[in-house]
Amino acid sequence: MLSIFNKEISGFLNSLVAYITIGVFLLVMGLLLWVFPDSSILEYGYAGLDSLFNTAPYLFMFLIPAITMRTFAEESREGTFELLATRPLTDWHIVLGKYLASLMIVLFALLPTLIYYITVYHLGAVKGNIDTGAVIGSYIGLFLLGAAFVSIGIFASAITNNQIIAFTIAVFLCFFCFIGFDSISQLLSLQTVDTYITALGINEHYQSISRGVLDTRDLVYFLSFIAVFLVITKTILGGRKW
Amino acid sequence: MSVKVEQLTKVYGEQKAVDQISFTAHAGRVLGFLGPNGAGKSTTMKIVSCFIPPTAGRASLCGFDVAKDPMEVRRNLGYLPEHNPLYLDMYVKESLSFIANIHQLANKKRRIDEVIELTGLRAEQHKKIGALSKGYRQRVGLAQAMIHDPQVLILDEPTSGLDPNQLIEIRNLIKTLGETKTVILSTHIMQEVEAICDDVVIINKGKVVANQELVGLKNTHKNQSLENIFLTLTKSSSFL
Numbered sequence: 001m002l003s004i005f006n007k008e009i010s011g012f013l014n015s016l017v018a019y020i021t022i023g024v025f026l027l028v029m030g031l032l033l034w035v036f037p038d039s040s041i042l043e044y045g046y047a048g049l050d051s052l053f054n055t056a057p058y059l060f061m062f063l064i065p066a067i068t069m070r071t072f073a074e075e076s077r078e079g080t081f082e083l084l085a086t087r088p089l090t091d092w093h094i095v096l097g098k099y100l101a102s103l104m105i106v107l108f109a110l111l112p113t114l115i116y117y118i119t120v121y122h123l124g125a126v127k128g129n130i131d132t133g134a135v136i137g138s139y140i141g142l143f144l145l146g147a148a149f150v151s152i153g154i155f156a157s158a159i160t161n162n163q164i165i166a167f168t169i170a171v172f173l174c175f176f177c178f179i180g181f182d183s184i185s186q187l188l189s190l191q192t193v194d195t196y197i198t199a200l201g202i203n204e205h206y207q208s209i210s211r212g213v214l215d216t217r218d219l220v221y222f223l224s225f226i227a228v229f230l231v232i233t234k235t236i237l238g239g240r241k242w
Numbered sequence: 243m244s245v246k247v248e249q250l251t252k253v254y255g256e257q258k259a260v261d262q263i264s265f266t267a268h269a270g271r272v273l274g275f276l277g278p279n280g281a282g283k284s285t286t287m288k289i290v291s292c293f294i295p296p297t298a299g300r301a302s303l304c305g306f307d308v309a310k311d312p313m314e315v316r317r318n319l320g321y322l323p324e325h326n327p328l329y330l331d332m333y334v335k336e337s338l339s340f341i342a343n344i345h346q347l348a349n350k351k352r353r354i355d356e357v358i359e360l361t362g363l364r365a366e367q368h369k370k371i372g373a374l375s376k377g378y379r380q381r382v383g384l385a386q387a388m389i390h391d392p393q394v395l396i397l398d399e400p401t402s403g404l405d406p407n408q409l410i411e412i413r414n415l416i417k418t419l420g421e422t423k424t425v426i427l428s429t430h431i432m433q434e435v436e437a438i439c440d441d442v443v444i445i446n447k448g449k450v451v452a453n454q455e456l457v458g459l460k461n462t463h464k465n466q467s468l469e470n471i472f473l474t475l476t477k478s479s480s481f482l
Contacts (some may be wrong), residue, residue, distance in 0.1 A: 003343035007329075014331065079327035083386075086291045086323070087344045088316040 004089070004097025005104075008071070017070070017196055021063045022109040033116060041116075047124035048131065049116060053138040053210055057178055058202075060106075060142075060149050067105050067172030068153025069163045070099045072237070077161040091237045095230055099154050106146040110139070112198050134212040141209035144222040148202055149174045151229035158233045177225075178202045244269045244394055244424035245290060250299035252285050259285045259449035262299065267441070269393070274439035274456075275428040278476050282448040283428045284324050287398050290426075291321040304393050307461035317345070320387035324398040326380055330372035334363060334382055337371060338389060345390040357385040362411055376403035384412065388419065395419060397427040401434060413438050432468045442468075446476040 010020035032039045032055050039051045075081040084094055121130050149170075156170035157163075181201030185194035198204045202225070205218040245267040251308040252260040254461055260282040267273040277283050289296045290303060292312040300307060329337055335354060342350045358367050361381040366374055371382055380403055387395060401412055417438045419425055429435065435442060435456070442459050444452040452459055456468075463471045 003340060007340050010336075011329075011331070078330075079323065079325055080329055081327075082288075082293055082323045083327050086293050086316060086319070086321045087341070088313050089344060090313075202305070 001089075001093040001097045001100075004084070004094055005101050008101030008102060010040060010099050012067070012101065017067065018105050018108070021066050022105070025059055025063050025109045026112055029056070029113060029116075029161065035234045040127055041120060042124075047120050047129050049135055049138065052113060052116060053142060056142055060146055061178065063109070064102075064146060064149040065153045065156065065174065066105060068102045068150055068170065069157055069167040071102060071154055072157040072233075073161050073163045080175075091234050095154070095234050095237065097208070099150060099230060100155065102150045103147055106150060110143065110146070131212070133153045134210065137212035137214060138210040140214065141206045142207065142220075145202060145206050146179070147167075148222055148225050148229075151226040151233075152177065155165060155229045155233045158236045170231075178206075181226045245301075245303050245426060247286070247290065248299055250286065250289060250301055251297050252282070252289060253297045254292070258448050259361060260289070260296075263445060263448070263450045264299075265443045265450060265453050265471075267394075267424050267426050269424045270421060271440040272416065272425040272427065272438050273441045273443060274435040275426055275443050275445075276430075276435065276472060277445040281445045281476075284398055286445075287321070287396050287426070287428065288323075289397055291319055292316055293323075317390070318393045320390065320392040320395045322383045322387040322395075322397045322400055326383040328371050328379055328382060328386075331370065334358075334374075337382065337386060341386045341389055343384075347390060353389060353391075357389050360388070361385045362408075363415050366434055377405055377408045379471065380404060381408075381412070384415070392423070394424045395426070397425065399428055399430070399467045401429060401431065409434075432472060436468055444472060444475050451475045 029052065033041050033052055037043050039055065041049070041051060044051065072081070075084065085091075117130070117135055121128055124130055152173045153166075153170040156173065159164040159169070160166050179201060181197050182203055182223045184190065185197035190197060199221075202222075206217060208218050247266070248263045248264050249256065250260055250264070250360050251262050257444060263282070263286065265273075275283055275286070285294075288294050290301050290308060293307050295309060300309070302308065303315045304318045306318070308315050329340075330338065335358075338354045338357065339350060342354060347353055357443065358364055361384050363378065363381050363385060366378050371379060374382065380400065384400060385395070391432060395416075397416070400416065401409055404412060413434065416427065420438065420440070427439075439456055440457050442454065443450060452471070454462070459471065460466070460468070463474070466474075
């Protein structure tokens with residue numbers, strides 16, 4: 001598994017994919033948080049990182065599929081999947097190696113935003129006047145959200161050998177899993193079960209963790225969400241055996 | 243009895259790609275696996291290398307069954323797939339070290355140097371695979387297949403795209419490997435079979451039509467050229 005992980009990481013770092021996606025993420029984040037007046041922390045007047053955590057899911061929705069779209073689609077198009085599958089590796093080694101490598105890239109994108117926290121910490125009217133607990137919670141939530149999106153992206157990449165299709169499907173699924181359930185629960189005919197439907201969506205659990213309370217229910221939700229998509233991915237890869 | 247294939251059948255939808263074929267490949271011998279295009283050569287090789295499972299029948303490699311012990315099979319097998327898939331944006335040494343890591347080789351560096359020497363990649367070892375010509379890519383594929391010193395080598399058209407000089411070098415390499423290991427190779431070049439193979443299996447439309455030693459095969463067909471034997475045995479598939 002480690003050899004797959006290393007290969008994927010160096011694949012990301014040797015091509016432009018990682019630099020461009022991370023670069024664009026940080027650029028857009030920087031513009032939204034410090035330059036554009038509508039969402040700028042400076043205009044907002046409160047020492048908080050709310051706009052970071054409200055916009056990051058929407059950026060991840062596009063950036064994570066861009067990172068993951070090649071993982072399996074390229075292997076099956078180039079035929080190199082045969083190379084991996086006939087080596088002493090199980091399908092789980094391959095899936096997890098690729099999953100963790102993509103997650104690592106997401107983590108790389110997230111790390112530099114810690115600077116924003118330090119900045120806001122020092123900018124507060126009274127220095128340090130920032131809800132650190134909520135920020136830590138939000139970072140954990142954002143990381144789990146990213147982890148869930150990566151599992152969606154890996155899955156989308158496994159069902160096709162076309163990277164564009166993989167990207168499009170992953171964007172849609174990320175979008176739908178994030179806020180689709182919230183919107184569906186507002187349908188009049190579903191009012192009786194709306195809380196259950198909202199609980200299926202990522203947003204509900206993301207918001208809950210962002211409050212700074214790490215509830216095991218939310219943790220279990222994210223872990224099982226990721227597990228479900230990885231199991232489906234592994235099953236699809238085994239599909240050549242049917 | 244290194245590779246044993248018994249009553250192997252593979253059905254794709256309605257089509258029978260491989261139909262109850264049986265043969266054995268022995269250590270220290272090179273087995274030529276011949277047949278017209280679409281006869282089921284690659285399918286058989288994919289089954290023996292644990293990439294796809296058979297519909298029916300059994301295959302074993304060094305005593306390990308492909309269905310029950312796929313990990314052990316893969317550890318003892320060097321497989322060069324058809325069309326030789328490679329990671330084009332990796333460097334030659336990088337890709338070899340990637341494969342060596344998967345096999346958790348102890349003397350990684352030394353072994354990589356050895357296979358580079360054996361396959362004649364010395365001059366190209368610092369290039370990206372994408373920058374290599376077809377013949378050199380084929381050598382990288384071979385180097386990847388033999389890096390873990392496997393007991394069995396399955397090579398699907400290993401000499402396609404090589405120039406005449408390279409052909410001779412690679413054939414000699416395969417012949418040397420065949421002295422100690424079990425080698426199964428598929429090819430469309432009959433001179434190659436005569437030059438390096440000890441045994442021959444010819445399949446046509448998924449069925450075995452010949453399975454014996456090269457010398458024996460020639461004797462039974464009154465010393466015709468291998469090309470003619472091949473044509474007679476696989477004639478039914480030609481366009482009429």
